[in-house]
Amino acid sequence: MARYEPSQSETKWQEAWNKADLFAARRDPAKPKYYVLEMFPYPSGRIHMGHVRNYTMGDVVARYKMAKGFSVLHPMGWDAFGMPAENAAMDNNGHPKDWTYGNIAVMKDQMKPLGLSIDWSREFATCDPDYYGQQQAMFIDMLETGLVYRKNAVVNWDPVDMTVLANEQVIDGKGWRSGAEVERRELTQWFFKISDYAEELLDALDNLKDWPEKVRLMQANWIGKSRGLQFAFSTVDAPEGFDRLEVYTTRPDTLRGASFAAISPDHPLAKHLERHDPKVAEFVAKCRAGGTTEEAIETAEKLGMDTGIKVRHPLDTSWELPVYIANFILMDYGTGAIFGCPAHDARDFEFATKYELPITPVFEPVEGDYPEAEYVPLKSEKVRYIRGFAGDEVQTGEEGVASAIAFCEENGIGQGVTKFRLRDWGLSRQRYWGCPIPVVHCETCGVVPEKKENLPVELPYDEDGQKIDFSIPGNPLDRHPSWRDCTCPNCGGPGQRETDTMDTFVDSSWYYARFTSPGAATPTDPAEAEYWMNVDQYIGGIEHAILHLLYSRFYARAMHKTGHLPAKAIEPFDALFTQGMVTHEIYLTRDAKNRPVYHLPEEVEDGKLKATGEAVETIPSAKMSKSKKNVVDPMNIIAEFGADTARFFVMSDSPPERDVEWTAAGAEATSKFLARVHRIADDIANSDAPANEAEDTALLKATHKAIDEVTKSIEGFTFNKAVATLYGLTNTMSKSTAGAETKRDAMKLMAQLLAPMVPHLAEEVWSMLGGEGFVIAARWPEADPALLVEDSVTLPIQINGKRRAEISVPKDMPKEEVEKLVLADEAVVKALAGGQPKKLIVVPGRIVNVVI
RNA sequence: GCCCGAGUGGCGGAAUGGUAGACGCAGCGGAUUCAAAAUCCGCCGCAGCAAUGCGUGUCGGUUCGAAUCCGACCUCGGGCACCA
Numbered sequence: 001m002a003r004y005e006p007s008q009s010e011t012k013w014q015e016a017w018n019k020a021d022l023f024a025a026r027r028d029p030a031k032p033k034y035y036v037l038e039m040f041p042y043p044s045g046r047i048h049m050g051h052v053r054n055y056t057m058g059d060v061v062a063r064y065k066m067a068k069g070f071s072v073l074h075p076m077g078w079d080a081f082g083m084p085a086e087n088a089a090m091d092n093n094g095h096p097k098d099w100t101y102g103n104i105a106v107m108k109d110q111m112k113p114l115g116l117s118i119d120w121s122r123e124f125a126t127c128d129p130d131y132y133g134q135q136q137a138m139f140i141d142m143l144e145t146g147l148v149y150r151k152n153a154v155v156n157w158d159p160v161d162m163t164v165l166a167n168e169q170v171i172d173g174k175g176w177r178s179g180a181e182v183e184r185r186e187l188t189q190w191f192f193k194i195s196d197y198a199e200e201l202l203d204a205l206d207n208l209k210d211w212p213e214k215v216r217l218m219q220a221n222w223i224g225k226s227r228g229l230q231f232a233f234s235t236v237d238a239p240e241g242f243d244r245l246e247v248y249t250t251r252p253d254t255l256r257g258a259s260f261a262a263i264s265p266d267h268p269l270a271k272h273l274e275r276h277d278p279k280v281a282e283f284v285a286k287c288r289a290g291g292t293t294e295e296a297i298e299t300a301e302k303l304g305m306d307t308g309i310k311v312r313h314p315l316d317t318s319w320e321l322p323v324y325i326a327n328f329i330l331m332d333y334g335t336g337a338i339f340g341c342p343a344h345d346a347r348d349f350e351f352a353t354k355y356e357l358p359i360t361p362v363f364e365p366v367e368g369d370y371p372e373a374e375y376v377p378l379k380s381e382k383v384r385y386i387r388g389f390a391g392d393e394v395q396t397g398e399e400g401v402a403s404a405i406a407f408c409e410e411n412g413i414g415q416g417v418t419k420f421r422l423r424d425w426g427l428s429r430q431r432y433w434g435c436p437i438p439v440v441h442c443e444t445c446g447v448v449p450e451k452k453e454n455l456p457v458e459l460p461y462d463e464d465g466q467k468i469d470f471s472i473p474g475n476p477l478d479r480h481p482s483w484r485d486c487t488c489p490n491c492g493g494p495g496q497r498e499t500d501t502m503d504t505f506v507d508s509s510w511y512y513a514r515f516t517s518p519g520a521a522t523p524t525d526p527a528e529a530e531y532w533m534n535v536d537q538y539i540g541g542i543e544h545a546i547l548h549l550l551y552s553r554f555y556a557r558a559m560h561k562t563g564h565l566p567a568k569a570i571e572p573f574d575a576l577f578t579q580g581m582v583t584h585e586i587y588l589t590r591d592a593k594n595r596p597v598y599h600l601p602e603e604v605e606d607g608k609l610k611a612t613g614e615a616v617e618t619i620p621s622a623k624m625s626k627s628k629k630n631v632v633d634p635m636n637i638i639a640e641f642g643a644d645t646a647r648f649f650v651m652s653d654s655p656p657e658r659d660v661e662w663t664a665a666g667a668e669a670t671s672k673f674l675a676r677v678h679r680i681a682d683d684i685a686n687s688d689a690p691a692n693e694a695e696d697t698a699l700l701k702a703t704h705k706a707i708d709e710v711t712k713s714i715e716g717f718t719f720n721k722a723v724a725t726l727y728g729l730t731n732t733m734s735k736s737t738a739g740a741e742t743k744r745d746a747m748k749l750m751a752q753l754l755a756p757m758v759p760h761l762a763e764e765v766w767s768m769l770g771g772e773g774f775v776i777a778a779r780w781p782e783a784d785p786a787l788l789v790e791d792s793v794t795l796p797i798q799i800n801g802k803r804r805a806e807i808s809v810p811k812d813m814p815k816e817e818v819e820k821l822v823l824a825d826e827a828v829v830k831a832l833a834g835g836q837p838k839k840l841i842v843v844p845g846r847i848v849n850v851v852i
Numbered sequence: 853g854c855c856c857g858a859g860u861g862g863c864g865g866a867a868u869g870g871u872a873g874a875c876g877c878a879g880c881g882g883a884u885u886c887a888a889a890a891u892c893c894g895c896c897g898c899a900g901c902a903a904u905g906c907g908u909g910u911c912g913g914u915u916c917g918a919a920u921c922c923g924a925c926c927u928c929g930g931g932c933a934c935c936a
Binding site for chain 1: 853854855856857858864865866870871874875876877878890891892915916917929930931932933934935936
């Protein structure tokens with residue numbers, strides 16, 4: 001009797017697949033194509049269960065589509081630039097390049113045993129000069145097309161380390177290494193003009209039918225289209241050149257409830273005052289403390305300072321409002337100046353209360369009492385205007401806004417304008433380990449793009465023969481004279497290279513396109529892009545719902561505009577599936593400064609560190625993340641049980657879009673199940689049981705029902721249900737007394753159903769039962785509709801909505817006859833006690849409800 | 853603070869307006885075995901001897917019928933533009 005030995009059979013089948021070169025994507029005009037892509041990994045060092053889950057899902061789809069007769073593209077690469085490599089270099093006195101490529105080698109070795117149907121010939125890393133050189137070429141094209149520009153923007157500045165910090169490196173407003181209070185500081189930075197596409201990116205969401213509704217909603221809110229009024233206050237006692245103060249409001253209907261005007265600390269007027277008034281300078285400096293994130297700004301204590309300047313109310317010029325500088329006004333949104341109506345805005349209410357400003361209601365509820373604090377009804381709700389100036393007395397907020405805009409336009413007060421919350425994409429990073437921005441700063445010519453024939457502008461590995469020192473904070477490119485100094489591509493005179501590198505989101509905004517022709521001498525090859533684009537199914541984490549996906553949608557449009565993608569590819573991902581995350585508890589201890597030190601699960605046992613016995617703090621499950629070290633190593637599972645067990649386990653139980661808490665408990669059970677399938681297949685292969693018509697038909701029906709359900713489950717991304725179906729079919733198969741021939745056929749069909757999830761075992765079973773060729777090369781089975789119909793159904797009988805009895809009736813029994821049967825039922829007769837039912841509801845094939 | 857989700861047995865979950873708890877884990881009982889492992893069979897929401905009652909985060913509503921639809925709230929998770 002053959003035993004289930006995954007360690008041998010998995011290697012055997014992987015070698016056989018390789019030899020047959022089954023997974024190389026081929027442009028085959030005779031076949032429909034299918035491009036399935038999982039979000040490529042960051043090479044953190046080791047794979048974790050999240051990767052296994054992500055790539056197994058993609059593999060299930062890829063293998064299923066292969067069996068359905070598609071020419072499949074299923075590539076893999078590495079999102080290889082980014083901060084962790086520099087941090088590692090800092091910690092280990094190493095080099096980001098060595099660390100990154102070392103990690104890639106290890107992770108690839110760990111992924112290979114999973115038996116994924118990946119075309120490894122297309123592999124690349126974003127830190128390969130060949131890849132980022134093409135990215136530089138596109139940057140130059142975009143610069144020439146006007147899609148790239150420079151402007152000032154704020155960064156987190158660590159005044160002790162004299163360096164720019166990532167948001168992640170700012171903890172409670174302090175630098176993570178120096179502990180210094182972080183300040184917001186302006187630098188000149190490079191930007192992509194994504195705002196040009198705001199409207200289109202919003203409108204096009206409606207056509208992304210196979211994207212999750214929640215992702216489209218999140219992106220729509222992020223883009224944040226709003227209709228409002230822009231107008232200028234005339235100022236009183238303002239410095240020269242500031243006669244007018246432009247403000248933007250989405251609630252012009254509340255204009256007569258205005259009690260103050262407020263400007264951002266970064267507003268030109270605030271900057272002017274800062275230079276002339278030490279008190280303003282002090283206040284503005286206070287406002288600039290803390291990080292740059294919207295979260296930090298929104299949750300910080302609301303601070304304001306009266307500038308002493310007044311503005312005249314546009315509807316009544318004798319009415320003057322004070323002008324405050326306020327830390328919660330963002331310069332990036334609108335005009336960087338607002339008017340506050342504390343009666344109908346929570347934040348303005350808080351501010352007005354704090355600074356004792358008047359709170360004047362503009363409208364009140366149509367019914368009921370005016371609330372104690374601010375009154376902020378939905379814009380769609382009708383309210384009664386008591387200090388309105390346009391439109392009806394009773395109207396919705398939306399109507400009030402529209403009529404206020406119309407009134408202001410007619411009376412020359414201001415203009416209705418449409419604004420977007422979406423800001424241009426700042427791509428400059430003051431860091432080493434990223435794609436160098438290919439421009440040269442020349443004293444005579446200014447900012448000049450590098451010549452394309454000089455690309456790639458490669459990152460220097462060392463510094464005049466010396467290893468680059470990553471232990472010094474800041475950007476090594478900035479203090480690397482022999483790399484930095486160069487000749488101007490325009491005039492040939494002395495120039496200096498741009499030392500900013502690109503945001504890693506740029507790298508991941510076009511890798512899907514590069515996979516269609518990874519070796520091309522241009523960013524893409526038109527024929528290949530035309531054949532393979534778009535990505536038919538994209539799979540990745542919900543954490544990328546906004547930034548990565550929105551940037552990719554913009555970048556595809558930019559690539560089209562610069563001639564690198566066909567028009568059909570401006571929405572690069574036809575269907576999107578967002579998998580849930582794999583979560584795990586977090587273990588930490590504290591260092592001398594009470595800062596957290598994280599520990600891997602395998603270093604912890606019974607709440608203590610294995611090495612030292614020190615007790616660890618346990619934080620409840622959170623997304624597995626390399627920085628928190630709450631990652632589980634799938635290699636142990638593969639070594640103990642085999643890849644098929646790891647694959648099947650991550651597909652079972654939890655629905656794919658939901659988070660799953662990793663627990664080791666189920667792995668053994670999964671392995672037992674796979675061994676059971678193997679055992680049953682072996683029994684069947686050696687059986688000579690005679691045919692048995694009734695049993696044969698029953699097994700055949702069960703098998704076809706399973707074909708139907710598994711197919712639907714794979715198509716619908718409910719892999720956990722496919723697993724449950726396969727468990728059920730296995731139980732049926734094991735108990736069935738059907739003849740050997742029928743059982744063999746049924747088992748071969750089951751091998752096909754198993755193949756996308758547990759490909760090695762499926763091949764083993766297939767070959768045991770005499771299947772021809774590879775099981776994954778066999779055409780996907782189709783359920784015979786005739787075998788799916790049931791002759792009779794069980795109808796539950798409810799009395800007043802509670803289940804009290806059930807009857808079994810032929811499938812197509814007419815309603816009237818069902819009613820007769822129901823009324824004759826013992827429980828119904830008893831409940832009616834001789835009376836008539838008030839109502840009798842018969843839902844054919846589903847349920848009966850007797851209302852008494 | 854703002855935007856988006858999710859809450860069902862001891863546990864993961866199934867059922868998306870029609871029998872709540874499919875399937876699996878854990879547990880319990882049995883068969884097999886000298887014994888154990890493995891395997892096979894059965895039971896398994898809570899309370900109750902039972903009849904029956906209760907039960908899908910909480911409270912309210914719509915409906916003949918609600919885990920499912922609507923409203924308010926609570927808790928947990930994701931994102932917030934320099935983590936990837």
